[in-house]
Amino acid sequence: MSRLGTLGARLYRGEVGYDFVAKRKIWYGVSILITITAILGLAVQGLNLGIEFKGGAVFTTPKTNVSVSQAQSYAEEASGHEAIVQKLGSGGLRIQVSELNQTQANKVADTLAEDLKVPMESAEIVGPSWGEQIANKAWTGLAVFMLLVVIYLAIAFEWRMAIAALIALIHDLTITIGVYALVGFEVTPGTVIGLLTILGYSLYDTVVVFDGLKEGSKDITKQTRYTYSEIANRSLNGTLVRSINTTVVALLPVAGLLFIGGGVLGAGMLNDISLSLFVGLAAGAYSSIFIATPLVADLKEREPQxxxxxxRVLAKRAKAAAEGVSAEDSGEPEDAETGDVAPAGAVVGPRGNRGRGRPSGKRR
Structure with a gap:
């Protein structure tokens, strides 16, 4: 078995682990800082809306030796507006100019044909209403999706988990949109598709952890070995390697689209979808580990039960420590290395690591 596989098995059994839940205030602070940065970027920089949302004309040329920068200069001079030029796989150019009507587009097409010394294959007028319709439908779909998620999680798990998952989703979307504003990538219908796609990925790891937490917290008040936060942390550690593996596997092809397809090959449409997927997948993996589960633990720990x-757990541990009784004899969790009673928040094995930590080192 590989080292990662061995680590995953030890995490699952509770033999090793990291106390994510106990350090939740740090993760909350990091998330708040990132979210504020994203919101400020959105407020100051704004989104670079594509032609589908602003309206304008799209010109397509056959194969040409004219560079992108030169074609952009010609298009802006001919139209008087900012132009976006993309190199196509066929060697042609796709030129976008916003805020043009049909008459203006025809004049620009004739001027570009002369400047570029190639005929225009097409000159398509795009109205802003089409982009608005897509945006409105996307917002409607997003609202319905989140409502269904809250209802499902509240029924399948409990309302606290539904609230935590909803906050994690909003966190992921805010960061992704903020990154779009900061880097200045063009927002197109492909971007909207990417944003809606990441919602499922964001929920996947969260639901996996919640399922383990639901199973591990059955009849929790009938025992005095673990607090709710400790069980939540055990569930999180048990699925940690799985979450990392699935996220990395999903990120690799998306990174290929973003950095190779968009960066090297200059395929603009790939940038629109791949950036939202890349940032959303990374944010979703982060939120499922550092936001959603700690939030559930916070909400649950407020309950009187x-x-x-x-x-009771802390009192029993203190009593066992004062009497010098081993964790096994007292029914308390035992540290795998020292045999001492584990403090609150410690990650320990589900079977208490029996036979370890005794002075004789022998098993019964």
């Missing part, structure tokens, strides 16, 4: 359970 969970507060009472935490008191």
């Amino acid at each position: 969970m507060k009472a359970l935490k008191k």
Whole structure:
């Protein structure tokens, strides 16, 4: 078995782990800082809306030796507006000029044909209403999706998990849109498709952890070994390697589209979808580990039953430590290395690592 596989098995059994939940205030602070940066970028920089949302004309040329920068200069001079030029796979050019009507577009097409010394294959007029319709439908779909997610998670798990998942989704979307504003990528219908696509990826890891947490917290008040936060942390560690693996596997092809397809080959349409997918997948993996599960633990620990359970757990551990009783004899979790009673928030094995940590080092 590989080292990663061995680590995953040890995390799943609770033999090793990292206390994500106990350090949740750090993760909250990082997320708030990133979110504020994204919102400021959106407010100051704004989104670079594509022609589908602003309206204008799209010109396509056959294969030409004219460079992108030179064609952009010709288009802006002929139209008097900002132009976006993309190199096509066939060697031709796709020239976008916003805020042009049909009459103006025809004049620009004739001027470009002379300047570029190639005929225009097409001159298509795009109205802003089409982009507005797409945006409105996207917002409607997003609202319906989030409503259904909240209802489903509230029924399948509980309302606290539904609230945590919703906050994580909003977190992911805000960061992705903010990155678009900061880098200045053009927002097209492909961007909208990418944003809607990442919602499913964002929920996947979160639901996997929630399922393990639901199973692990059954009859939790009938025991005094773990608090709710500790069980939440165990569930998170148990799925950590799986989350990392699935995220990396999903990010690799998207990174290929973004950096190779968009950056090297200059395929603009790939940029629109791949950037939103890349940022959204990374943000979704982060939020499922550092935001969603710690939020659930925070909400649950406010319940009177969970507060009472935490008191009983801590009191029993303190008593066991004072009497010098081993974790196994006291029914408390035992540290795998030292045999000492684990403190609150520690990650320990589900079977208490029996037979370890005794002075004789022998098993019963």
